[in-house]
Amino acid sequence: MGAPVTLTQAPNGAIANQKLLDRIGDFSWLEPTIENPVEGVWVFGGYALAPMSIIEAEDGLIAFDTGDTKHDGQRMFEAIRTVSQKPIKVIIYGHSHPVAGAGVLAEGNPDVMVIGHPNLNEVVEQNMGAGGAPAFFPEVGPYLTARAVTQFNAYMPREGPDAYVVPTNLTAIDFAFLPVNRPVQDGEEMTILGIKMQFFTRYGSDDKVHTTVWLPDRKIVFTTLLWNAPPQLYTLRGDVFRDPREWIAGLRFTRDLNPEVLISSASKPVVGAQKVRDTLEQYLDGVSFVLDQSLRGILGGMGPDELRHFVQFPPYLDEAPPNLQSYGEISTYPPAIYYQTVGWYDNDAANLKPLAPADEARRLVPLMGGREKVLEAAQAALDKKEYAWAAKLANQLYLIDNQDQDARQLKANALRQMAYVSTGANDRAHLLSQALALEGKTTIARLIPPPLESIQANPAKFIDYFRVRIDPIKSDTTNQVICFEFPDGTKAGLHIRRAVAEFIPEPDRYQYKPDLTLAMTGETWAKLYLSLATPEDLIQSGAVTVTGDAAEAARLINLFDRYRPEKAVVIPPACLEHAH
Incomplete structure (x- = not known):
């Protein structure tokens, strides 16, 4: 399924697509590297997820970006000191992601000028205080955080056949952010x-x-705006929609400045007026092609699954250096454009009322001759290098019984081969991580809750987020109002109205008086939210003071899903003994 691919071995032993290794060095660094593209400018690549740059002035340095974590900033600061001993007097943020190393670069100097977008501080504050990775609905931030951890190679070995190739790695999330003090x-x-x-x-x-x-x-x-791969119009970790039109307009604007040197916060520098123009136009044409052909396909009646096969770069765009699909792969972008444009329905009425996936599998497998026949067909597809088809067949059995060891191994084998032939680092990470989890070699978290400190700092926000965890079967006929009180005077409430919990931002102004009031510290609420303690234990210990019926208060809190790390996994662990 697809053109033949030549596999080879990366320096770290990873089995990978030869095309990726042949071209990855054009715009990416696989090892820490310092480049000096023009006099007085240094670029530090391969030290972190994204590079940073330094401009040398007569009496100090100007930094463009600082790293996605404090650790990134520390590594790059050490590298900076190999080329200059001048103090960093100015920091410029290119966008809201690589801002976490600024405090390291400033060396405690309170007079450092920090330049950035007028709204950057607000965005960073929202991101740092949210329930997880940025999301359209912040309540699902923990789910997107967990997917981001997968995407950034957390479950993959550093060496061996299943290792990552492109080091898109994030270290522990630690921040040394300095707010913008000179917005532009x-x-x-x-x-x-x-x-x-x-x-x-x-x-x-x-x-x-x-x-x-x-x-x-x-x-x-x-x-x-110029990355080391085509503009990532959709990220596998999940995110708010990335509008291609804005990216396209920015690339056109940058091209029309007629720069002679381009320094990017996401790729190697480009030097020479003609080379810069050619690079930007190849990149611009790549993203324009994906958008326009996706819209053309929609006009032609295609749904999201058809679009991912229809929108493929023609050879001249595929071979253009900046369009190597080394981060994301463009086949994943058209469905996102479709969903933003049309929604999920593909205009085929047969798909309007679909069966649940497991129910469909239970009906299809007997039609295919039963479990043994499906296993044989999946293995035959694997032998013919039809990896996506092999994974699809094995998955029918996995949906019926996720403890079927033969199905798990066949699915793992197919995902592994799909990863090896992929060029996209994101695709490889998700495919190989799940292959390893199916084999019991790792456990992939489905949710990564926010840190206790974030919840403690803003308990009312997380009371609001808590509402989506109500179990409507447990809540049944319940109709009660709970008020939460905190030592600083903050109050918030939940009205549990059968299957729905309505957030009450100002309980004193709500039309119904609370049936129960729970007084506690922000830290105690954080423990409840994260399921680090039961309401019964916290009430008994005095950490929660209840005005009203204490047993009823505990019952109401228990109507909401508890976080259980052992259950919140993408691939359930295999049982030691299991019969089909």
């Missing part, structure tokens, strides 16, 4: 440490608070 407007000009700069904040890519920096005297542009 679109088109604003400034002279910083003797260097004339112009800032543009109109266009974004994977978030909405990007800043492009233009050095007109030297025709150097610092941008977040």
